[in-house]
Amino acid sequence: MKTLSARQQCIIDFLGRFAQERSYPPTVRDIVSGCDISSTSVVDYNLDILEREGYIRRHPGISRGIELVSRVVASHIRQIPIIGQIAAGEPIPVPAPDAWDVTVSSEMLEVSEDLTRGREAVYALKVKGTSMIDALINDGDIVLMQNVNTVENGEMAAVWLKAEKEVTLKKVYRDRKRIRLQPANSQMKPIYAEPDNIEIQGRVIGVIRQLA
Numbered sequence: 521m522k523t524l525s526a527r528q529q530c531i532i533d534f535l536g537r538f539a540q541e542r543s544y545p546p547t548v549r550d551i552v553s554g555c556d557i558s559s560t561s562v563v564d565y566n567l568d569i570l571e572r573e574g575y576i577r578r579h580p581g582i583s584r585g586i587e588l589v590s591r592v593v594a595s596h597i598r599q600i601p602i603i604g605q606i607a608a609g610e611p612i613p614v615p616a617p618d619a620w621d622v623t624v625s626s627e628m629l630e631v632s633e634d635l636t637r638g639r640e641a642v643y644a645l646k647v648k649g650t651s652m653i654d655a656l657i658n659d660g661d662i663v664l665m666q667n668v669n670t671v672e673n674g675e676m677a678a679v680w681l682k683a684e685k686e687v688t689l690k691k692v693y694r695d696r697k698r699i700r701l702q703p704a705n706s707q708m709k710p711i712y713a714e715p716d717n718i719e720i721q722g723r724v725i726g727v728i729r730q731l732a
Contacts (some may be wrong), residue, residue, distance in 0.1 A: 609649025651703035665722035
């Protein structure tokens with residue numbers, strides 16, 4: 521295989537990311553938009569090169585007929601531990617904070633490296649509940665988390681409620697002397713907590729949606 525140009529590498533990365541997130545390949549116009557390319561003819565030119573060099577397969581007559589070959593996909597895949605389930609609704613109990621230790625996971629998830637963007641300490645959680653549906657996170661989806669203990673206002677995080685021994689997935693806001701855990705669902709009310717009663721367990725960095 522020849523060395524890819526920056527544009528061709530962008531196309532490869534976009535193909536892998538798009539298929540991972542949506543479970544089907546992009547169209548040529550999707551690639552135009554996703555890689556900021558000037559026209560479909562430029563995309564077609566580069567796709568022809570990628571196909572000739574063995575990076576992709578194309579299926580004529582099919583609008584989404586672009587397929588990454590397995591050896592290319594494998595080089596861009598990272599294994600992430602799935603360490604449990606988190607509520608996107610009312611908080612649910614978990615055994616203890618140390619249950620979040622990624623070393624205890626026996627279930628692994630393969631994701632594109634584009635989703636993790638080189639971040640360390642990344643893990644996955646299965647979502648239960650519908651409080652984040654307006655943020656396009658629904659019951660049954662999987663969220664990718666980076667293990668951090670602080671987040672910026674408005675960032676989505678896994679929050680451990682110490683006194684209640686429960687964990688929940690919400691957007692975090694600092695309201696004067698309290699912490700507001702805000703759902704992304706207009707039918708649900710926020711949770712208010714004292715700062716010393718919460719512990720940030722991770723920040724959401726990606727979502728893998730489960731298609732019906």
